[in-house]
Amino acid sequence: KHKFWETQPVGQFKELGDTNLPEGSIEQPTPLSEVKQEPYNLPSPYEWITCDIDSEEVCTEVYNLLTNNYVEDDENMFRFNYTKEFLRWALRPPGYFRSWHIGVRVKSSKKLVAFITGVPARIRVRDTVVLMAEVNFLCVHKKLRSKRLAPVMIKEVTRRVHLENIWQAAYTAGVVLPTPITTCQYWHRSLNPKKLIDVGFSRLGARMTMSRTIKLYKLPDQTTTPGFRKMEPHDVPAVTRLLRTYLQQFVVAPDFDVDDVEHWLLPKEDVVDSFLVESPDSHEITDFCSFYTLPSSILGSQSHSVLKAAYSYYNVSTKTPLLQLMNDALIVAKKKEFDVFNALDVMHNEAFLKELKFGPGDGKLHYYLYNYRLKHVLRSSELGLVLL
Ligand code: MYA
Ligand code: JJ1
Numbered sequence: 001k002h003k004f005w006e007t008q009p010v011g012q013f014k015e016l017g018d019t020n021l022p023e024g025s026i027e028q029p030t031p032l033s034e035v036k037q038e039p040y041n042l043p044s045p046y047e048w049i050t051c052d053i054d055s056e057e058v059c060t061e062v063y064n065l066l067t068n069n070y071v072e073d074d075e076n077m078f079r080f081n082y083t084k085e086f087l088r089w090a091l092r093p094p095g096y097f098r099s100w101h102i103g104v105r106v107k108s109s110k111k112l113v114a115f116i117t118g119v120p121a122r123i124r125v126r127d128t129v130v131l132m133a134e135v136n137f138l139c140v141h142k143k144l145r146s147k148r149l150a151p152v153m154i155k156e157v158t159r160r161v162h163l164e165n166i167w168q169a170a171y172t173a174g175v176v177l178p179t180p181i182t183t184c185q186y187w188h189r190s191l192n193p194k195k196l197i198d199v200g201f202s203r204l205g206a207r208m209t210m211s212r213t214i215k216l217y218k219l220p221d222q223t224t225t226p227g228f229r230k231m232e233p234h235d236v237p238a239v240t241r242l243l244r245t246y247l248q249q250f251v252v253a254p255d256f257d258v259d260d261v262e263h264w265l266l267p268k269e270d271v272v273d274s275f276l277v278e279s280p281d282s283h284e285i286t287d288f289c290s291f292y293t294l295p296s297s298i299l300g301s302q303s304h305s306v307l308k309a310a311y312s313y314y315n316v317s318t319k320t321p322l323l324q325l326m327n328d329a330l331i332v333a334k335k336k337e338f339d340v341f342n343a344l345d346v347m348h349n350e351a352f353l354k355e356l357k358f359g360p361g362d363g364k365l366h367y368y369l370y371n372y373r374l375k376h377v378l379r380s381s382e383l384g385l386v387l388l
Contacts (some may be wrong), residue, residue, distance in 0.1 A: 002178055004151040009371040011179040019375055023126070025167065026371050035162045040155050042104060043147070046113070048156065051101040053091050059084050061112045062103070062137075067297065070139050071174065073363060077200055078296040078307060082137075086293065089271050090136070090388050094259040095120050099160050100133065102153065113141040116153045118161055122255040123170055123385065124247075125372060129255045133161040134387055135171040135370075158370075169370035170252075172387045174363060181252065181369055182378040184344040186361035187353045189330060190217045192339040199301045201340065202359075217357060221335070223328040225320050231274035231288070236262050238285040239276060246316040250347065250384025251374075252367075265290055265314065272313065275332065277320050286319035289329045291341070292388060310336075312343035313386050326352045345380045 006012065009026040039048050052058050063084045072079045082090070091101055096119050104114035118133035135157060140149050161169065188202070193213045196202040204213060231239060240261040247253040254260070265274045270293050277287035290313040295306050310333045317325050333341050343349050343358060344365060352358075367383060 004148075004154075005178045008154075008178075010177075010368065011181075011373050013178055015373075016179060016377070021373060021375070023373055023375050024128075026373050027167075029165070029167045030162075032163065032165060036159055040152050040159065042152060043149075045106055045108070046104050046149075047107050049103040049105055049112075050099055051103045051115070052098065053088055053101055058103075059087065062087060062115055065112050065115055065141065066137065066139055069142050070137070072299075077299055079299060081295045081297045081306065083270065083293075083295070085268070086271050086388075087137075089263075089268060091117055091119060093119050093121070093263050097160070097164055099163070100157065102157055102160070104149070104153070113144055114149055114153060115139045116157050118157050118169065120164075120166065121170070123168075123252065124255045125252050125369075125374070130168050130372065131166050132369075133157070133166055133169040135169050136388060168372045170385065170387065171368050171370070172365050173368065174365060176366055177368060179368075180366040180377065181374050182367050182380050182383050184346055184365045184367065184380045184383070186363040186365060187343050187345065187349075187358035188361050189341040189343070189356060189358040190339075191219070191330070191334045191341060192337075193217045195304060195339050196307075199298045199304050199307065201307060219327075219331050219334045221331075223331050225277055225287075225324055225328050227278045227280045228275060228320075228328050229278060231265065231267055231276050231290075233262075233266060235276060235285060236266065239265060239274075239288055242285055242288055242316050242318070243314060246318075247314075247384045251378055251382040252369075253384030273310070273332070273336070274313075275329065277325070279319070287317045287325050289315040289325050291329060291333060293338075294388075308337060308339045310338040310341045311386075312341070312349065315347070315349075317348075322348055323352045323355055326356055330356060344386070346383045346386065347381065350381060 015021055067081055070080050100118035102116050103112050105112055116138045118135045121132050121134045122129050123132045190196050236258050240258045243256055267274050272292045274290040276285050279286055291310040292313050294311055295308050298304050298307055330341055
């Protein structure tokens with residue numbers, strides 16, 4: 001059934017429930033001299049390139065490939081529309097490798113037709129911090145689908161990761177592959193219900209009018225938590241301490257240091273927003289919330305072309321109730337003119353989703369590890385990792 005994935009060091013369906021298999025690496029590292037030194041063969045019309053994402057021209061080509069060919073919902077009504085600034089942020093974290101930004105071009109025309117990326121990350125699994133690649137943005141042009149290009153791209157990124165002496169990876173997908181470490185549900189909180197209904201993202205509920213719906217989702221103009229403010233550069237050490245302590249409780253979570261927090265959580269306009277609560281009396285940083293900006297193209301609407309979505313990222317509550325903190329996050333997202341606020345049921349998110357009027361979406365997100373076996377499938381609330 002999975003001719004490619006059956007050959008890879010990932011948990012297999014037939015192993016599920018076999019508690020004799022140990023947790024940890026599935027295959028051991030080989031000496032770097034034994035890693036294949038030359039790229040995998042592509043069908044002859046195509047060639048590998050390493051994408052220089054710093055180059056405006058290359059970044060535009062990647063952006064155009066993804067804008068026209070990346071992930072869609074199951075009814076093909078919306079397509080992720082990552083911005084160039086977002087891609088640069090996602091692909092250049094501390095210690096990134098340019099060689100992990102991989103493109104495929106048509107030799108004759110030089111047209112970019114496929115893409116896959118990795119970025120390095122320290123991921124803790126139970127008590128062990130593992131250096132991994134986070135693999136994302138796998139995309140094959142619509143006209144080249146089902147030609148088995150994806151397995152070659154995955155093998156090539158694996159080879160280039162191995163050349164850096166890294167032997168594990170983390171990734172997510174909307175499709176079921178062998179085998180998820182957990183499966184998360186997407187939830188959606190309407191901020192601009194009229195537009196969402198107009199473009200088919202949501203529907204008027206039973207016995208609901210447009211004006212009742214607008215009233216239902218109304219939010220105050222101002223946040224309510226005293227000391228709630230945007231994160232600033234001088235907050236990086238305090239936020240790192242807060243987040244590290246918080247993430248300890250999850251089975252799988254990133255091991256963020258100050259450089260990671262500076263990169264991934266310091267606000268970047270139209271890319272990532274972060275807020276914290278500074279206690280008015282003690283000036284302690286007690287709570288934190290963040291979301292990233294990922295618009296979607298609206299594929300068949302006369303009235304609108306882009307859906308502006310915020311995605312819940314990392315949130316920490318120690319003093320402010322999580323419900324109140326996330327209500328403030330909704331208020332700032334609404335003010336910034338997001339149409340919808342999305343979240344997965346990871347970490348403690350279940351504690352606010354229903355009460356803050358999020359509804360379950362029709363999408364699921366499966367999380368995977370490459371060359372690392374877990375004995376049991378996790379509950380989504382045991383996951384402390386959000387991938388972009
Ligand atoms: S998830 C986002 C993926 N992108 C999209 O959904 C965009 C729209 N779709 C496409 O561009 C294509 O449909 C793609 C497949 C490129 C997805 N992850 O070439 P094919 C398997 C992994 O004939 P195509 C993200 O970016 C499929 O099961 N495998 O198919 C994370 C089959 O294998 P098998 C996938 O449709 C990516 C084979 O590919 C996925 O033309 C993480 C068919 O190949 C998928 N999302 O192209 C990648 N979809 O026969 C893994 C299909 O066995 C990283 N397939 O079932 C692993 C870690 C590597 C590093 C390790 C380091 C140590
Ligand atoms: O956005 C998603 N679904 C929306 C739109 C559905 C359009 C028809 N298919 C949705 N809307 C309902 C919202 C409603 C608001 C009021 C309260 C009740 C709910 O459900 C879904 C997620 O739910 N998104 C996708 O399907 C996109 C792909 C998801 C898989 C992503 C793979 C990621 C790649 C990894 O790098």
